[in-house]
Amino acid sequence: MSDEAARADELRVPAAEWRATAARLRADGFDFLQNLTAVDWIKDERIELVYHLWSYARRQERVVRIDLARAQPEAPSVADVWRAADWYEREQFDLLGVVFTGHPDLRRILMPADWVGHPMRKDYVEAASYNGMPTTRANTLELLPIWDKK
Amino acid sequence: MSGAAKSLVVAALAAAGCAAAPEPAAIRDARPTRLERGERMLVEASGPLFTVGAPTTVALDALGVTLPARAVAADRVVAELDDEHRAAGPTTVTVVQATRRWTSDARTPFDVELCAPSLHRLANGWTRLRGPPWLWLALALLAAAALVAAPLPVLAGLVVVWERKISGYMGSRLGPNRVGPNGWLQWLADGLKLLMKEDVIPRDADARLFRAAPYLAFLGMFLTFIVLPFSRYAIVADLDVGLLFLLSVTSLVVVAILVGGWSSNSKWSLLGGMRSAAQIVSYELPSSVALLTIATRTGSLSTQRIVAAQGGWPWQWNLFADPFTFVAFFIWFVSALAEGNRTPFDLPEAESELVAGYNTEYSGFRFSLFPLVEWVNIAVLGAVGTLLFLGGWRLPFVGAALIDAHPWLDALGFVAFVGKDLAIVFVVIWIRWTLPRFRVDQMMALCWRYFIPFSFVCFVGELGWVWLMPSLPARIVAGAMFAIFGVGCGAWFAARVRDNARRYRDLVLNDALGPVNR
Amino acid sequence: MGELIVANADTGEEMTLNMGPQHPSTHGVIRFVIRTDGEIMREAVPDVGYLHRAIEHIAEKCTYEGFMPYTDRVDYVCAMPANHAWALAVEKLAGLEVPPRAEYLRVVTDELNRISSHCIALGAMAMDIGAITPFTYILREREYVNELLEMICGARLTYNYHRIGGVGWDMPAGWRDKVLAWCDHFAPVMDEFDRLITNNELFVRRLANLAVIRADEAIDYGLVGPNLRGSGVDFDVRRDVPYSIYPKLRFEVPVGRGLCGSVGDAWDRYWVRAQEWRQSVAMVRQCLEQIDGTDKEFWTPPKKLKPVGDAMARVEAARGDMSCYVVGDGGANAYRARFRTGSFNAMGIIREKSRGLMIADLVALIASLDVVAPEIDR
Secondary structure (H helix, E strand, O other): OOOHHHHHOOEEOOHHHHHHHHHHHHHHOOOEEEEEEEEEEOOOOEEEEEEEEEEOOOOEEEEEEEEEEOOOOEEEOOOOOOOOHHHHHHHHHHHHOOEEEOOOOOOOOOOOOOOOOOOOOOOOOOOOEEOOEEOOOOOHHHHOHHHHHO | OOOOOOEEEEEEEEOOOOOOOOOOOOEOOOOOEEEOOOOEEEEEEOOOOOOOOOEEEEEEOOOOEEEEEEEEEOOEEEEEOOOOOOEEEEEOEEEEEOOEEEEOOOOOOEEEEEOOOOHHHHHHHHHHOOOOHHHHHHHHHHHHHHHHHOHHHHHHHHHHHHHHHHHHHHOOOOOOOOOOHHHOOHHHHHHHHHHOOOOOOOOOOOHHHHHHHHHHHHHHHHHHHHOOOOOOOOOOOOOOOHHHHHHHHHHHHHHHHHHHHHHOOOHHHHHHHHHHHHHHHHHHHHHHHHHHHHHHHHOOOOHHHHHHOOOOOHHHOHHHOOHHHHHHHHHHHHHHHHHOOOOOOOHHHOHHHHOOHHHOOOOHHHHHHHHHHHHHHHHHHHHHHHHHHOOOOOEOOEOHHHHHHOHHHHHHHHHHHHHHHHHHHHHHHHHHOOOOOOOHHHHHHHHHHHHHHHHHHHHHHHHHHHHHOOHHHHHHHHHHHHHHHHHHHHHHHHHHHHHHHHHOOOOOOOHHHOOOOO | OHHHHHHOOOOOOEEEEEEOOOOOOOOOOOEEEEEEEOOEEEEEEEEOOOOOOOHHHHHOOOEOOOOHHHHHHHHOOOHHHHHHHHHHHHHHHHOOOOOHHHHHHHHHHHHHHHHHHHHHHHHHHHHHHOOOHHHHHHHHHHHHHHHHHHHHHOOOOOOOOEEOOEEOOOOOOOHHHHHHHHHHHHHHHHHHHHHHHHOOHHHHHHHOOOOOOOHHHHHHOOOOOHHHHHOOOOOOHHHHOOOOOHHHOOOOOOOOOOOOOOOOOHHHHHHHHHHHHHHHHHHHHHHHHHHHHOOOOOEOOOOOOOOEEEEEEEEEEOOEEEEEEEEEEOOOEOOEEEEEOHHHHHHHHHHHHOOOOEHHHHHHHHHHHOOOHHHHHO
């Protein structure tokens, strides 16, 4: 939404204050943590967490943004405020490496448990092999013998 | 043959009265009496006339035969045919005890036939053949086993194909239709394929038990065919304890399932095996008690006697005989479904939950045996239901006397039996493809909290009915049961089928969308 | 998963079972590690990620327009709303207008897809409970929908029909009549299904009072769609955060009322889907009536799509509120695309609700939440 009114509703919160703000928002009626996205702004050396909250009672949305240092992205977990945050935070940890302190069970959710690296980071380079299986292979077309006839 | 067991109930009363003038006897039933050597005849009086223990003889006057007898109660005498007599015809029967004699009414003679030994007797007469008895015994057993076992895989295969075609048509698709005429040789293709598959035994499985389990199940199923009366003559052995034998032998299947599940050394198999064992053992109880209800009514556990006690017409079946047998039928039917692991009781093989339950680790021929046993079990279930409740091989107009006179009519009885059997099998298959399945605790609750009490009520009720209910009101009740449940429900069912056919006639037409090629 | 299993090693009566990833009834490639005491489960821990195809990652490598086919695969059982979510998000981001005819076509195809997705959901649920035949009936009906959608966009499952700025093709001649004929044909099927399954004694017994999710729990765990409405929360994105031309349509939102047990049990979630069918059919009819009054134009392709900023779009997919959050930085590709799907949240509640259930109930629970693996893993 590019409306000014909606923009006015957005909150920018430092990581240290997030838990208090979350509790306040929850008490205010924002009971649905609709979405949690981590965006890797590599040029700005930051990772931005975008929380979309929704209040069923008031039919209202609220956006919260938190900036984290890209070198060591840590944010407090709100899994006890919104239970939905449990799996959201695990996913963002898995894909972007954001560590949510206080999370009851922070481990990878989509990638295999022994994966190295966080794939959605902009500077992610896939390892050459995973458990002995090469992660790249030659383009099949280039392997076809017809190309040799040129 | 041996349509009659060792003790026949003679369908007429012997005369009662004082030594001077014989009194007329009351005829209760006019069935003929066939006796072979070694068989017994029961003569009943209308009152306490005889002295128990006194030397007695029974004379068949018109045939000129005298049989040794003994009085077993004040109004009953049992006579045994101990010689190779051949004679037939109406005769009066005279019971002689010391100086007293009673003769049955000449106006309503007994129809007695003393006949040659039957095939069954011949087969059992191997002891009289020359040569070592054990050899003849072994040969006889092998021949009998082969005769009974050979059709079993074919039977199972045919039931499988029929089930797949029914499930196909019920799901608006065709079943197997490639192999053989319209798909009817599919079982052959599947059987051959399974025979050729590699036999995989998990490394940590208990190999001996693992290998033995399917054969144990097959044995349990195979043995039941011994007592099934396919027709008046076509029964392997008319055991006195036929029903008891059936119940005990089918329990081998439980053992086999448990053994198979446990020896596979797989958690899923174990779970499936245990579930199945719990289910089958639980449902043995209401099933047996429901069978007892029928045994009570007939007064015998012998399968042929039970069939003989029914008539050919539907209102003469045990199903409509009285309310207790009617309820017993449904209790028995549902329990039999549970014992056969059929939906809605197919938790042990619930594909969507346990992959294949106790079957999971089996492959190849051994794998094929378990489903084979299951499908033969359905056919046996139908056979047991037929003989107990639906009159077995009996047909209207074709009585036992007619069959004895024209033995080829026995084939009609066979067809009747198989037809009724297949009708029950059809209902079983139909239920499988319609209903969802029970959960374990619901299934157990149904058995222990509802079926067992109800089945005992039926049993006790039947006891009371048979003991207290005089014959005329009983027949009226039977007729009423048939009218309400047989005719009435049948008509209602037919009306529903007609309504459904009309309402959903165009449900599968593709014309709504026009030709597919756009 | 290592530490989880070691800590809960088989002690005495307890068994650790593995259900999946290949399993006939886990609605896709999902794995559950079940700790069970005989038939009763202590806990079922889901292990997802077997179908992770890095769709969000791919979004950063594709242009906005070119990414549309990938959105089909976010939930291939109900692909149209995923298309719609992406189109809506990018159009909000770039401030694009969509011609009214395209809006109607989007809604018609969305609703048809919702019906076919519910066909799978309800049919698979019946099959998991043990009744296999209704599934075949339902698939037969779903075939018609597949054919209808194939007529309009060329594909039966992964449609790639919506475009940034409209839809890919207009209705072919005669399509409208075919859809209306199908709607007439489908009405008795829904009734038959109700008679066969919805009110079937056995079915109700299996599902009533199973895994009751209270309204506050549902909201807390982030359940959406029929799962949320089954727990008694009256919320539907189409009505409450309306998009496209939904404000012009009249429809009801079925909410679970505990008709056969408690509010929020498995049967209620099932029942909500069984009612949504009918509403979708009504919506399709209304759209096809109203579409006559629109202009012929169905797509205004955007020129130079290089937006800056971020936008969030929510659509009501078959499995609930699917939200698409897209961030643009002025390039031809999206900088970040995020799909938050209903099945992902539904998986989060399974561990909690599985305690004390039987294994057969776990299957019923998964089926009642209507999870599909592609939505969870993307």
